[in-house]
Amino acid sequence: MNRIIILIPLIILLTICIFSLIYLLSDKDPNKPPSALLNKNVPVFESSSLYNDKEIIKTINIKNKKTLINFFASWCSPCKIEHPLFFEIREKYPDLYLLGFNHKDLASAAKKYLKDDGNPYDFVGVDSDGLIALEFGVFGLPESYLINEDGKIIYKFMGPITKDVLKNEIEPLL
């Protein structure tokens, strides 16, 4: 009996270690929690174009289109890293609608950024106060969401998209 009691700490230790190990090995990144929005309808939003105040985009406008939404800003350096990939996506999947949200940025800085590095987006919406990002539950920039034709979020990625992510995770969904 006494022996068994003394064994308890070792058993608890083993349990904790096994679970932690599985957790670490399964490549679960706490920075990338499974989004609560996955398989949910895309949040309702309304935003004006960066280039023209009067041009408005709403949730309805992306119905029946497969859409990739990308939150970016001119001050966000990781955004620069993923930026060229959007041109590749653009070329490979011309049917995919690319919607960029310019997050908490100066319009002039954003325009300069898109002029210098090129503009891969079909539409650049302004999210100057960050309210749209709040609706999407954006954690940090850049962040991307894939929306299917039914208006459901089917994929979310935090951080700069890499070639691997594009190939292994996004392309299968396209």
Place this chain on the structure above:
Amino acid sequence: MSSLIGFLSLALAIGINFYLLISRYVFKFQKQRFKFFVRVSSLLTLLSFFSLMYAYVTSDFSNYNVFQNSHSNKPLIYKISGTWGNHEGSMLLWLCILSIFSFFFSFTKNIEENFQKLTLIIQAFLHTLFSLFIVFTSNPFLVNSILVDEGLGLNPILQDPGLAVHPPILYAGYVGYSIVFSIAIAGLFQNTDNEWLYVAKKWSLISWTFLTGGIALGSYWAYYELGWGGWWFWDPVENISLMPWIAGLALVHSLMMVRGEQAIKKWIVFLSILCFSLSVFGTFLVRSGILTSVHSFAADASRGIFILLIFFIITGFGFLVFLLKEPKKSNTLNLLFINKVSALVINNILMIIATLTILLGTIYPIIIEVLYNKRISVGGPYFNSTVIPIMIPGFLLMSIAPILSWQTNKIKNSKKYVLGFIILSILVFIQSYLLDFNTWGFVGLLLGFWIVLASIIAIFSYYKVKLNLKYFKIINPHIAHIGVGIAIIGITCSSVFQNELDFNLNEGDKFKVNGKMVLFEEVETTNQINFQALRGKFLFDIEKNKSKKIEAGKNYYPVSKMITSEAGILHQWNKDIYFILGDQKNNEWFVKVLINPFVSFIWLGVIIMVYSGLIAVTRR
């Protein structure tokens, strides 16, 4: 250059420790030589740490770590504290403190030589494990492959005087338990007399005192820096520090029983291993990035696995030795209905249950995510409704525990206590009834005041007042408990009776807070060395001549593009008035004012606890 010196001295320290480890079997050392090597390795580790600090102070961006985490126009103090404001540097600090403890332990007298040597060998073992971890996964001395003349900056939230002191003191608490761990394991191996218990007691008190100070500093820092108006959030990292703290408290109290010849050696050894295991586990959870919070710097699976392995080796080794080398049967306990021994046993049981409850709450999300791939978060409601009720009987008991007898059931002056308790209950009840009655408020206040009152009764009815050190040593347990009582009063008031007021204000508006008129003067933007400051200026109590200025606002750090909030706090002895400046909309500023009653009592209570921890260290 400094990076090279740092790395070489670290490497040399590893070499020496390895040498010490095998020395037992390969080389026969004289004891003096052995200690000499221990000290040299400690000093080398220290040198390595200071080399890194030097690289930070001189903004040596050829060091990759400095480049990643520093910036040349940071004030000097944040360059220094930046040394441990990142993963690699903080691990080196960890190792450095481990060395310092070994260093001082090697000077301990009145301790059997072989025993001391064995303890130091176990320390050398721990040192080797952690330094290998640093060298292989978190080397702070890597060379920057690109030539740059500016760094990337330090997380602005960490640019605070609080950060300069919080981590080193907290680490001193965590790592201090390594000595306790080593002593306990050495005690198991040698299984000699009970002399080592006294040594363990001293070191566990030192660690516990540091841990208390470190946790309190962290809370205080969160209170004024995070701008959420609270000081404890049941954040996983806070829980992690609370676990060894509670287990350490149990340990200190168990070691108390040594004096009554009632030591349960087995239990003490168990707690010693547990305290350090929990410290390492905490390090693992934070450093692996499993837990994300303001404390995690980077997530990296290989680091996580390495440190999990270290945790497994240390804890597994500890408990395995415990299993195989079970201490000799100790004296049977003199358990009576209510004597000191039974009170201490109950206290220990409660503390262990509390520790396990926190442990469960902390790892539960990991288990759930592994099993169901769902992310859940266990927060305040769970901990408040489990941990606090578990602790309540312990708090009740602690008011009278120090005056209980070792041998009998009798309590001297029991009438005084009963009378005191009844009068106090009535007073607190009336007080609570007149204000809005709140059950938790009532229970908390009654407990807090009762602990203070009972301790004061004990001090004055048992000991003659003398103003010398000996007297303060004798009444020290009561003083410590008064500290806890005061802290409980502060905790209860500030959490249960907190008041929140929201305003939308234009500059020049006047508004009423707590019956006093406040003027919202203006909002001003200024440029500081490393940030832009936006400050709302308030004048509190303008009807009086001596109105007080309060500034609340935000800082914008251009290097890292981050905004931190800076609360404006007006400290009064009985309440803090806490101003938070929100966003501006249509020329109106959103201002939140929190009235936190008796927050100062929490810090006062902690200061008293730390004081009595220090006094207890000097007492044999």
